[in-house]
Amino acid sequence: MSIDFARPHRRHNPLSGGWVQVSPQRMGRPWQGEVSEPDPPSPHYDPACYLCPGNARVGGEANPAYEGVYVFDNDFPALEDAPGGEAQHDPLLRAEASTGVCRVICFSPDHGKSLPLLTPEQLRAVIDSWAEQTEELGARFGNVQVFENKGAMMGCSNPHPHGQVWASAHWPQEIATEDERQREYLAAHGRPMLLDLAEREAASERVIEIDDDWLAIIPFWAAWPFETLLLPRFAVQRLPQLTGSQRESLAAILKALTTRYDNLFRTSFPYSMGWHGAPFTEGAQDHWQLHAHFYPPLLRSASVRKFMVGYEMLAEPQRDLTPERAAEMLRSVSGLVHYRN
Ligand code: H2U
Numbered sequence: 001m002s003i004d005f006a007r008p009h010r011r012h013n014p015l016s017g018g019w020v021q022v023s024p025q026r027m028g029r030p031w032q033g034e035v036s037e038p039d040p041p042s043p044h045y046d047p048a049c050y051l052c053p054g055n056a057r058v059g060g061e062a063n064p065a066y067e068g069v070y071v072f073d074n075d076f077p078a079l080e081d082a083p084g085g086e087a088q089h090d091p092l093l094r095a096e097a098s099t100g101v102c103r104v105i106c107f108s109p110d111h112g113k114s115l116p117l118l119t120p121e122q123l124r125a126v127i128d129s130w131a132e133q134t135e136e137l138g139a140r141f142g143n144v145q146v147f148e149n150k151g152a153m154m155g156c157s158n159p160h161p162h163g164q165v166w167a168s169a170h171w172p173q174e175i176a177t178e179d180e181r182q183r184e185y186l187a188a189h190g191r192p193m194l195l196d197l198a199e200r201e202a203a204s205e206r207v208i209e210i211d212d213d214w215l216a217i218i219p220f221w222a223a224w225p226f227e228t229l230l231l232p233r234f235a236v237q238r239l240p241q242l243t244g245s246q247r248e249s250l251a252a253i254l255k256a257l258t259t260r261y262d263n264l265f266r267t268s269f270p271y272s273m274g275w276h277g278a279p280f281t282e283g284a285q286d287h288w289q290l291h292a293h294f295y296p297p298l299l300r301s302a303s304v305r306k307f308m309v310g311y312e313m314l315a316e317p318q319r320d321l322t323p324e325r326a327a328e329m330l331r332s333v334s335g336l337v338h339y340r341n
């Protein structure tokens with residue numbers, strides 16, 4: 001007997017090695033939880049914003065009158081670019097120093113222009129900046145993590161469109177795990193895992209956007225309701241390797257995907273997104289494929305979110321809405337016209 005995907009089952013995440021509990025039969029249960037307010041629309045300029053052009057940041061330094069993408073060193077960096085002490089090898093109280101650099105990337109001088117509201121050219125400039133930062137910091141550090149934390153619901157401190165980059169001497173946990181899983185897959189199957197996946201999923205019911213270069217899917221093993229995985233359909237390990245035309249197609253697919261997200265609940269869709277690429281080390285990294293994860297918290301409306309609590313914290317992630325149904329919902333809204341236009 002094969003699995004009945006309409007009944008409780010578990011799905012495996014080959015990138016993380018984890019599992020997710022899927023319970024499609026629970027979709028009909030009543031909701032009596034928190035109802036929070038959606039973010040209000042943002043003005044083009046906010047005199048109180050520490051990221052708007054010309055305004056003073058918290059540390060006192062003023063931003064220049066920037067006109068495109070603007071990158072600065074985080075005034076409150078989580079990592080310091082200074083040598084640390086010796087590692088502590090206690091089996092119970094183990095520790096090591098961590099060093100690195102943290103920067104903030106303002107996507108636009110316009111306080112109200114989140115990714116889907118940027119022009120393809122402006123999005124291309126954001127992609128170029130992600131690639132430049134990765135290249136520059138990768139020359140000095142073992143890993144470069146580019147990410148965006150968006151929306152008050154995700155704990156983002158400011159609506160001004162911005163992301164961050166944290167470069168570290170060490171490989172953070174997620175990167176180390178994905179490195180191992182992809183290395184094992186190449187050894188076992190002779191092809192990079194995520195290139196195989198892009199091929200396998202190109203015509204699946206989990207596709208949100210696809211063109212000759214890129215594929216956006218709700219992964220089979222997604223934990224968050226509308227989680228997506230953005231995959232290249234060609235072999236590439238890191239952002240700086242993308243050609244001009246691959247960056248242009250990426251700008252288009254990012255715009256379409258984030259437009260669908262915003263249109264789904266007619267709100268500026270909160271999420272944490274980020275790029276995973278090969279860490280910086282000697283030798284070929286053929287097992288790696290560049291990819292982006294989007295982890296949005298919303299479940300049913302602009303104000304009803306999924307909480308990863310209870311069973312999720314103590315056992316394993318669980319979802320009611322199937323990835324296939326979530327993909328259908330995202331496909332049913334426009335990827336071309338944003339609800340604010
Ligand atoms: P988040 O909203 O994603 O947390 O990012 C804002 C970052 O901006 C945060 O890391 C930094 C914070 O340290 N920041 C500055 O560097 N200067 C400021 O004046 C305020 C915030």
Ligand code: ZN
Pocket residue numbers: 045046049050051052053110111160
């Ligand atoms: Zn601003």
